[in-house]
Amino acid sequence: MAQILVERENRRFNPDWTTQFFFHEVKGKPTCLICNSSVAINKVANVKRHYTQNHPDYDGRFTPGTARGQEQLDRLTRQANGQMAMMRGATSLQQRAATAAVQALYPEKPDIQQAVQSVPLSRNTCARRIKVIANHITEGVIYDLNMCESFSVAVDESTDVNDVAQLSVFVRYYLNSKFSEDLAAVIPLTERTTGKKIRWLSKGKALQRVWTVRQHIEQFLSEIGGDAAERFLEILRSEHSLRDMDFLTDILAHLNDLNLELQGEGRNVVELWLAVTSFKDKLHCFYEDINSDINHFPITTEFVNGRDDVVNLTPARAFLVDVFLEVEHCFAGLDSIIGIIELVA
Incomplete structure (x- = not known):
């Protein structure tokens, strides 16, 4: 009776459900792109209920109609299409092999051949x-x-x-x-x-996080005790170690910014060359800055201003030289095509 009512109402899959609720149609049924579950009836209330109850965080993370939401929708759609194509390919290959084997064994019995072809994998x-x-x-x-x-x-x-x-x-x-x-x-x-935690996988963000919670780390090590904890406490309480950690946090943050500039789909070689060239110019500025006001190193500035004695930043200057030489080495290949780059830049 329910099936007859559904047919009379002529319920069909609404394409708007794809952008609103991350659903697509598979064999006549609304199917969730997120978890691959299907809804029995083509009804907006059923589709919406599944979306809100099973994926409540999606509205906040991938709001429909936003660029991030569309990007996630495109990714899920490509994934679903790829899975269906792979399943169809595997099924077709298996069926052809089974059909060939049955035809060889029972060439005069088409009923058996038909029966084997109809058996699903x-x-x-x-x-x-x-x-x-x-x-x-x-x-x-x-x-x-x-x-x-x-x-x-x-x-x-x-x-x-x-x-x-x-x-x-x-x-x-x-x-x-x-x-x-x-x-x-x-x-x-x-x-x-979260996306923020993924970005902490870079060294700059990881060290910045350690610097932010360093007092909690020191308290934790003091409470647990032991030889290993004491060794780490000596490092955290050492003036030289704190100076080095503060400077590394600052410079790795700058390197992380360069890393993000070099990422992204569709970036061309001119944009990458401009990012690298600009960063090398910044390193010259950083070297001069570390000898004067250190405005480009906020955490190091906080460390220096909190000390009455003069802080020796010679290791920091030497490190900046090493960074510049390493950047020159890593992107040396750009020099071979600099003529072409300057022509199209």
Whole structure:
């Protein structure tokens, strides 16, 4: 009776549900792009109920209609399309193999052939085929990375079908006269994570976080006691160690800013060259600044102003020289095409 009422109401999937509730249509049923669960009836109340009850944080993290929301929707859609294409490919391959085997064994019995063709693949068979394909792709990426001269790594936050945060590791490399980009690994993040925590994976943010909670760390080490704790306490209470940590926190924050400028899809070589050139100019400014007002190093400034005696910043100046030489070395390849860059810049 319920099915007859549904057919009479002529309920159909509304495309607006995709942008509003992260749903798409699979075999006539509204299916959640986030967790891959389906709703029995094409009804907005059912779709909305599933979205609000099972994914309440999505409105805050990926608000529909915003750029971040659209980016997440595009990512989930590509993921779903890829999974369906892989399943169709694995199913087709298995069915062709089974059909060929039955035709060879029972060439005069079309009823048996038809029966075998109509048998669906089990879930375990599909999962096994997907695992084989995934392993093959992984081995191919590892082989290419071993063959190429150099490669770069980028990380991004994503979620799986159960909305569990994971770290996606991408690699970009040059091999066989072409640039390639592949997904190297997906690492589940079992603890609760946010975009801010993902950015703490960089050294600058990590050290800044340690500096922010250094007093709590010192209190914790004092409470637990022990030889190891005492050694760490000596480091935290040492004037030289605090000076070095404050300066490293400042300079690594600047390096982290450069790192972010060099990331992002669609960045061209001119933009990267301008970012590197600008940072090298900043290093000259930093070197002069460390000899005078140290305005570009706020944490170091706080440390210096809190001391009555003169703070020796000679190690900081030497470190800035090393940073400049390292940047020159890492981006030496840009010098070979500087003529072309200046022409199009």
